Amino acid sequence: MNIALIQQALSYLIFSAIGAFVWAPLLTKILYKYKITRRDEFDFTLKGSERNKKVGTPIMGGLLVIITVTVLTILFNWNRENTYVPIGVMGIAALLGATDDLLNIFGKKRRERKISHVLNLIKVHKKWYMRLWYILILPWEGFRRFAAILGSHPGRGIQVHEKLFFQFLAGAVTAWWIYFKLGIQWHSLWVPFDGQPFVGWWIIPIVIFFVMFTANAVNFADGLDGLAGGSLVITFLGLMIISWTEGRASFTLLNATVVGALIAYTYFNVKPARFQMGDVGSLGLGALLAINAIAINRTMLIPFVGFIFYVEIISVIIQVFCRRLLGRRFFKMAPIHHHFEFRGWSEEKIVMRFWLIHAFFVIVAIWMSLYK
Amino acid sequence: MKLSPTALKTIHDYLNLPFIGIPGVWCPYFNNARLGQRGQLKVLIGKGTPEEIVEEAKIISIQYRANIFDKNGVFSAHVDHPAEHEQVECIRQFLVDNNLGVDCSGFVTNVLQQHFQETKNINLARKFFVTSKKNFLRWIISRLRPVEQISVAVYANDKNTSIVNNLKTIQPGDLVVILKTGPNKNHNHILLIEDVEGNKIKYAHARTWSSEGKYGHGISQGTITITNPEKGLLEQVWEEKNKFGEENETYLEAKQAETLEIRRIKF
Numbered sequence: 001m002n003i004a005l006i007q008q009a010l011s012y013l014i015f016s017a018i019g020a021f022v023w024a025p026l027l028t029k030i031l032y033k034y035k036i037t038r039r040d041e042f043d044f045t046l047k048g049s050e051r052n053k054k055v056g057t058p059i060m061g062g063l064l065v066i067i068t069v070t071v072l073t074i075l076f077n078w079n080r081e082n083t084y085v086p087i088g089v090m091g092i093a094a095l096l097g098a099t100d101d102l103l104n105i106f107g108k109k110r111r112e113r114k115i116s117h118v119l120n121l122i123k124v125h126k127k128w129y130m131r132l133w134y135i136l137i138l139p140w141e142g143f144r145r146f147a148a149i150l151g152s153h154p155g156r157g158i159q160v161h162e163k164l165f166f167q168f169l170a171g172a173v174t175a176w177w178i179y180f181k182l183g184i185q186w187h188s189l190w191v192p193f194d195g196q197p198f199v200g201w202w203i204i205p206i207v208i209f210f211v212m213f214t215a216n217a218v219n220f221a222d223g224l225d226g227l228a229g230g231s232l233v234i235t236f237l238g239l240m241i242i243s244w245t246e247g248r249a250s251f252t253l254l255n256a257t258v259v260g261a262l263i264a265y266t267y268f269n270v271k272p273a274r275f276q277m278g279d280v281g282s283l284g285l286g287a288l289l290a291i292n293a294i295a296i297n298r299t300m301l302i303p304f305v306g307f308i309f310y311v312e313i314i315s316v317i318i319q320v321f322c323r324r325l326l327g328r329r330f331f332k333m334a335p336i337h338h339h340f341e342f343r344g345w346s347e348e349k350i351v352m353r354f355w356l357i358h359a360f361f362v363i364v365a366i367w368m369s370l371y372k
Numbered sequence: 373m374k375l376s377p378t379a380l381k382t383i384h385d386y387l388n389l390p391f392i393g394i395p396g397v398w399c400p401y402f403n404n405a406r407l408g409q410r411g412q413l414k415v416l417i418g419k420g421t422p423e424e425i426v427e428e429a430k431i432i433s434i435q436y437r438a439n440i441f442d443k444n445g446v447f448s449a450h451v452d453h454p455a456e457h458e459q460v461e462c463i464r465q466f467l468v469d470n471n472l473g474v475d476c477s478g479f480v481t482n483v484l485q486q487h488f489q490e491t492k493n494i495n496l497a498r499k500f501f502v503t504s505k506k507n508f509l510r511w512i513i514s515r516l517r518p519v520e521q522i523s524v525a526v527y528a529n530d531k532n533t534s535i536v537n538n539l540k541t542i543q544p545g546d547l548v549v550i551l552k553t554g555p556n557k558n559h560n561h562i563l564l565i566e567d568v569e570g571n572k573i574k575y576a577h578a579r580t581w582s583s584e585g586k587y588g589h590g591i592s593q594g595t596i597t598i599t600n601p602e603k604g605l606l607e608q609v610w611e612e613k614n615k616f617g618e619e620n621e622t623y624l625e626a627k628q629a630e631t632l633e634i635r636r637i638k639f
Contacts, residue, residue: 327519333431
């Protein structure tokens, strides 16, 4: 075991945590100053009497982690081969999330257009080039409509189809990096207890899928005070240990930096939250989680290191499936943490139980990762 | 002969939605035709059971902070509405404003589902012919969401029901099918025969009367007194909410209809 590496990683962790703690009040002040706070008119999540207290809480607190990690990595852990792309993709996803957060507060309500409307425009628009334009954008409009059916509320922010498009872009960048830049050994996929079967170019869709799925999964989990933050601390701690056992120095240090910043974030995010993560943090860190696992060739462990996030997103998929196809609710409300709130569980009880379950599965992931 | 106890209980539940501690909230009428929502929850397109309507009302109340119910589902607006009738009105207004209610075919289907399940162990919604396999997509949807696909037209289909010609032979579970009615002859309606006692036929249905405004509609019961069995249904005495003749809008709908039939389910 490389003790020097873990010593260095823990130093990064401590330094990152201290750094984040130091500038957290500044971030809070900025968020309050520019009124980047939670408002009830666009918030469609559970709104029981307990939740009224969350109105007015700053969002985009995830910036604390994103900025701390980016700055420290650029200063102390920057290398083209390892940290360049993870930080870049995290940046793309975080930018997407930040845009969504800001539009949700300051934007206008987005217009919904039905396919039949576009088809009508193709038929009746008086300008031929506009008719041609509507024909060209018809597949995109179809995708948009499909995404709108899957999502429940268009709101003001970035719409589902736009999010999926940019997340696909982030996934594609990661896949390009893995497939073309990291070498032939990354064309094999590590499978627990089953060696490393060669998958060739199939690694590209696999990577895109995991990046998109995981980013959204973390996004769904960001619904209760401390849930996403605490779970991410456990996840990145697990990834840090796995990277360390694999001897991947840059990723051990990167994960340690994330854990440090997340500790500071979660300190301020536990109930009653001083600020909330927002899409800027959840999408960015979700993408980083996937990339860091993929980059140490532990892609198949993502459902374990991100267990609670996957439970959350699968609950949403089941709910949408049942709602649209069978016309009934499977859960009282999705994501699943809201279901338990409806069952009368307190927020603290849900969060702590989810943390524990998540920690157990991260330990399982670490155990599995040791089998070559 | 009567409807089965669970079917009668379902009617009772529609007339007194099972909200904790608030009796007398009768289910409003809601028809999805105006909004045309697709792929929506069964309960939000006028096909829900009483339990589903109550559950959805609680979820919507908490989700959209209407403060009508607390998280245990108990009515929590007592202070604003101290009298019981005001509480009922408050809940009914909330239901109507949130498109929670049942349409005529949804009501009949949910009641008869219980009746056939209890008496013949038949899942009525699955047994009905909705469409042939030639229309594959619609057939698949009718398999996945059977109750939502059952309209008045399905009840009027000879594959599912047969016409009862003799008024003397009417029995509980029979249906009064009203096709192409209203001033524009563009909607259908259905009544469920709930009980027959001598010459009195008691029916229940989900309806909306223009005279009752935005919040007055819902599940209702009425009677048809057979005064002359040799004549048609319109020649008998219709009474609902103490209204007779054309004041009784159910009778008026039956009168305006292009087709008025009594039908019996074949299964």
